[in-house]
Amino acid sequence: MVSIIDKKPMLAGVGKLIEKFVKHQLEVFVNKMKFKKSKLEVKIHILEGLVKAAENIDKIIKLIRSSKSKSESKQAIIKEFNFTEQQAEAIVNLRLYRLSATNVDEFKKELTCNKKDLANIIEIISSDAKINQELIKELEVI
Numbered sequence: 001m002v003s004i005i006d007k008k009p010m011l012a013g014v015g016k017l018i019e020k021f022v023k024h025q026l027e028v029f030v031n032k033m034k035f036k037k038s039k040l041e042v043k044i045h046i047l048e049g050l051v052k053a054a055e056n057i058d059k060i061i062k063l064i065r066s067s068k069s070k071s072e073s074k075q076a077i078i079k080e081f082n083f084t085e086q087q088a089e090a091i092v093n094l095r096l097y098r099l100s101a102t103n104v105d106e107f108k109k110e111l112t113c114n115k116k117d118l119a120n121i122i123e124i125i126s127s128d129a130k131i132n133q134e135l136i137k138e139l140e141v142i
Contacts, residue, residue, distance in 0.1 A: 022139075029135050033125050040118045042086070047111040049087025050094065054104040056081060060091065 003012045005020055012020075053060055063080060067073040074088040083091065097103075124130045 022135075025139065026131070026135055029138065030125065030131065033121055033131075037118065037121045037125065040114050040121065044111060044114050044118060045084070046086055046090045047107055047114065049083050049090060050107050051104065051111060052081065052083070053077075053087075053091045053094075054099050054107065057099050061096075064092065 001012060001014075001017070002009055003017060003020075004010070005012055005016070059080070060077060063076045064073045067076055070092055073092050074085070077083055077088045077091055078085065124134055
């Protein structure tokens with residue numbers, strides 16, 4: 001069968017096609033895991049900031065109220081509490097009702113859950129055996 005393999009037309013049998021398909025699926029899986037990992041890291045970073053903000057909510061509200069603009073509020077929060085730009089943006093955009101005790105507990109639960117998911121992804125990415133195991137699970141669905 002004539003197929004395009006490595007950007008070149010080639011004559012290939014079924015075995016070669018399956019080999020290339022599995023290799024491609026492996027690349028897709030690893031890229032997907034790396035993407036999930038980076039998204040989780042950002043989410044965890046922001047949630048850590050929100051939890052810290054909830055602990056200092058009175059001071060943060062005072063800083064925001066004394067600021068003239070959103071950017072000034074962000075800079076004051078960053079300077080006072082050593083938040084990052086992403087965390088400060090999330091805090092400034094946060095609606096105050098979300099800092100109730102119930103929502104803070106939800107932030108903490110979500111943070112714990114995301115950290116577990118991140119650890120799981122790191123474990124999978126760091127082991128060829130785990131990658132192959134997960135890939136087999138995905139291919140069985142197909």
